[in-house]
Structures are given as C-alpha cells and as structure tokens.
Amino acid sequence: MxxxxxxxxxxxxxxxxxxxxxxxxxxxxxxxxxxxxxxxxxxxxxxxxxxxxxxxxxxxxxxxxxxxxxxxxxxxxxxxxxxxxxxxxxxxxxxxxxxxxxxxxxxxxxxxxxxxxxxxxxxxWEEAWKTYYEPIQVSKNLIITPSWKNVQRGTEEVVVELDPGMAFGTGAHATTILCLQALEHIVHEGAIVIDVGTGSGVLSIAAAKFGAGSVRAYDADEVAVNVAKENMAINQVEDKVTVRKSNLFSDIEGKSDIIVANLLADIIIRMAPDVKAHLTARGFLLVSGIIEDKKTEVSKALEKEGFVVVETREQEDWTAILLQRGD
Missing domain, CATH: 3.30.70.120 (Alpha-Beta Plaits)
Incomplete structure (x- = not known):
C-alpha cells in the first residue's frame, strides 16, 4: 500500500x-x-x-x-x-x-x-492503518515506527514514532523515505526548517531529531494539523516544532535554511514562484512526490525561479529533488 x-x-x-x-x-x-x-x-x-x-x-x-x-x-x-x-x-x-x-x-x-x-x-479508518503499518528502517540511523509498536534501537539510532490517524504520512511511501534520507544529510545543528504540507508531521519530527533548532510545520487541513501536534508530543519535540494551518505559503512568514515539500508535481510547480522569499541565501529546497515523467518539468520550473539542482534521489518510480538557491 x-x-x-x-x-x-x-x-x-x-x-x-x-x-x-x-x-x-x-x-x-x-x-x-x-x-x-x-x-x-x-x-x-x-x-x-x-x-x-x-x-x-x-x-x-x-x-x-x-x-x-x-x-x-x-x-x-x-x-x-x-x-x-x-x-x-x-x-x-x-x-x-x-x-x-x-x-x-x-x-x-x-x-x-x-x-x-x-x-x-x-x-x-484509523484502526485500518494498523493492519499493514510496520516499523521501517529508513537509513542506518533512522527508524520510523507506529506508536503502538516497540522496536529495539541502537544507541545512535533516531526513532520517530507516529500515529497517522486521518492524516497522510506514515513514512512508508517512497516519497517520504526519499525526503527523510535527504534531510538526514542536509539538516545541520540549529537549522531553521519549514515543512509545507506536513501531514502526520513525520518530516518535521525527523528534522528536529536530526538537530534542527526550529521547525515550522504547515498544512491546509485542520485534521492534519491536530494529528501532527499529537505526534510532536509523542516524540517530545514540541519545544522545537510549531504546527499551524496554511495552504502552501499563504500564511507562512519569515525565512528558513531548509524548505521541504512532499506534495505532488503540479502543486510544487504552482508554488515555485513563492518559495524563494522564504529561503535564506544558499538555502536548500527539498521537493518530493514527483513521478518520473514529471521530474524534468518540476526541475525546470524551479530553475526558472533561481534554484540549482544539487541532486535527485529515486525509488519505486518516484523522485525527490534537492535544490539550492543560486544567489
């Protein structure tokens, strides 16, 4: 699934x-x-x-x-x-x-x-998730697990516990895994991160546990906002992560060092003109939820706005693109 x-x-x-x-x-x-x-x-x-x-x-x-x-x-x-x-x-x-x-x-x-x-x-619906939601070893040092399961962890491992409820984002989908793996490499100690379309909050939680100093998570859906807040509490990162309602960038203010948006290609293209205003110089933009046939179109739309492609990651016909402000 x-x-x-x-x-x-x-x-x-x-x-x-x-x-x-x-x-x-x-x-x-x-x-x-x-x-x-x-x-x-x-x-x-x-x-x-x-x-x-x-x-x-x-x-x-x-x-x-x-x-x-x-x-x-x-x-x-x-x-x-x-x-x-x-x-x-x-x-x-x-x-x-x-x-x-x-x-x-x-x-x-x-x-x-x-x-x-x-x-x-x-x-x-919430109970149905438990039928096929298992812990996932996203990388050598990161495990995503449902909040109702116990997993053995190493001393260096980061564990994110989730109860997705009616919000989408269990960490199991390739688009999320690609984002998590990229975030592990680009989040530096004290970084400011904006998560657009946070869903269950999985990417924001991981960013906080990777060392981000401040994470601002946004979603247009009130259900997702509430679920994400609960997952912040489960993972004890409320001091680092704030969750608010916003339709893409409509209610987002300020700049960040990293913006992550795990959405869909057409939505990413639509929001492309609004991203740069919320990113510091040389800041990173990480986008995912892109099918293979759309990756070139997405890259061109973001390059047109002054971004430079740093790398692409692919899994199961899905693509994540890491970009950086070119100025």
Whole structure:
C-alpha cells in the first residue's frame, strides 16, 4: 500500500464525535493510475492510497521493512486508487464526470475505471492503518515506527514514532523515505526548517531529531494539523516544532535554511514562484512526490525561479529533488 500525500481535507479528531468519510475506490490500469490520481487531487482529495497488484509478487516485503506487510487486500490485477472525502460533500457524481472527461482526453488504456464507494467512520479508518503499518528502517540511523509498536534501537539510532490517524504520512511511501534520507544529510545543528504540507508531521519530527533548532510545520487541513501536534508530543519535540494551518505559503512568514515539500508535481510547480522569499541565501529546497515523467518539468520550473539542482534521489518510480538557491 502506497500513500500519495496532499493537503486539503477538513475534519475532526479527538475533540468530539468523529465524522464519517466516503471511501471512493477506482480500479484502473497501471498505465492510467497517474491520470486518475491527478484527477482525485484536483477534486480535493487529501491523499490517495494506491494498492498495486504487482506488489503481490514483486514486493511482498521491502528490505527496509522490519515486519511482514499484508498483501491480501491488494487487487489481483491493475491498480486500485482510494480517496477519502467527508460524507457531506457527496463527491460521487463529480468524480464520475471527471473520470469520463479524463478518459475522453487520454490515449491511455485506463481500463473500465469502475468506482465503488463505502462509508467509513473515522475511528475505523484509523484502526485500518494498523493492519499493514510496520516499523521501517529508513537509513542506518533512522527508524520510523507506529506508536503502538516497540522496536529495539541502537544507541545512535533516531526513532520517530507516529500515529497517522486521518492524516497522510506514515513514512512508508517512497516519497517520504526519499525526503527523510535527504534531510538526514542536509539538516545541520540549529537549522531553521519549514515543512509545507506536513501531514502526520513525520518530516518535521525527523528534522528536529536530526538537530534542527526550529521547525515550522504547515498544512491546509485542520485534521492534519491536530494529528501532527499529537505526534510532536509523542516524540517530545514540541519545544522545537510549531504546527499551524496554511495552504502552501499563504500564511507562512519569515525565512528558513531548509524548505521541504512532499506534495505532488503540479502543486510544487504552482508554488515555485513563492518559495524563494522564504529561503535564506544558499538555502536548500527539498521537493518530493514527483513521478518520473514529471521530474524534468518540476526541475525546470524551479530553475526558472533561481534554484540549482544539487541532486535527485529515486525509488519505486518516484523522485525527490534537492535544490539550492543560486544567489
């Protein structure tokens, strides 16, 4: 199971009765999966769960996973993409119309694009994560683990504990792993870090534990903001990390030494003109959530704004790009 992050959803958590969500399941081909994912993002999905039939045989267990992931929920063929919307939004007709438009415009074999729905209670959704969320050895010195599991740790290891709840970002997706591995190398003692689209807060927590002096985490989703705050408390980094609501850079002030944004390619391109104003001279920008076909487009958009590509990291057809202010 992979999760493609974004930052748009509203909801409640631990402050009253949980709300109901509608899970929309769209069965596509591998070729058409990215177009469906993009459509769901445009519809306002906070994140997209990707269940790939290939993982039944090609990746029964990843080398960095410390437990055995379940594959029983995976489709027998193609890809199932899942998106969650509040039940009150009634997105069914809009999603089916958008799918039809995508299919008409595209030359790709996208399959039947069947849409199934199911009402999911917030507490049920949260519990579902525990079925296939195992500790992950991200690097030699970094472990990401669910807060309800105990892991043995070495004296030099950094351990990030997470309860993702209704926020996306468990540390398991390739886009997150790429960010974490890059952050481990660029975060210096006392660095100021901005995390755009923080989700569960995993990148902010890691940055704080890598030695950052101050981390400011932002998300457009109130649910994610609340979940991230809880995860800061679990990891005892509240003194270093502040979490606030902001749609990309709309409510962000001040500069930082490092900006990290694990979003999607089109969103990164859209925010490109706003990044430089929030980054110190020679500061680093780390972006991820980029499919292979979009990496050149993203690089060019950021280079146009005065950034220089330092390195690219790739895993499972996903790319993270590390850039630096060129002035």
């Amino acid at each position: 992979d999760v493609i992050p974004n930052d748009n959803r509203k909801g409640t958590r631990n402050g009253g009765e949980g709300m109901n969500w509608v899970e929309y399941r769209i069965h596509s081909t591998h070729e058409g999966a990215d177009a469906v994912s993009h459509m769901l993002t445009e519809q306002g999905s906070n994140g997209i769960v990707v269940e790939d039939a290939n993982d039944r045989n090609e990746r029964p267990k990843r080398s960095d996973e410390m437990g055995q992931p379940s594959v029983e929920h995976l489709p027998m063929e193609g890809v199932v993409l899942k998106a969650y919307f509040p039940e009150s939004e009634q997105k069914g007709d809009a999603i089916r119309t958008a799918l039809a438009e995508v299919q008409q415009r595209s030359d790709l074999d996208m399959g039947d694009l069947t849409v199934d729905t199911e009402v999911v209670k917030e507490e049920d």
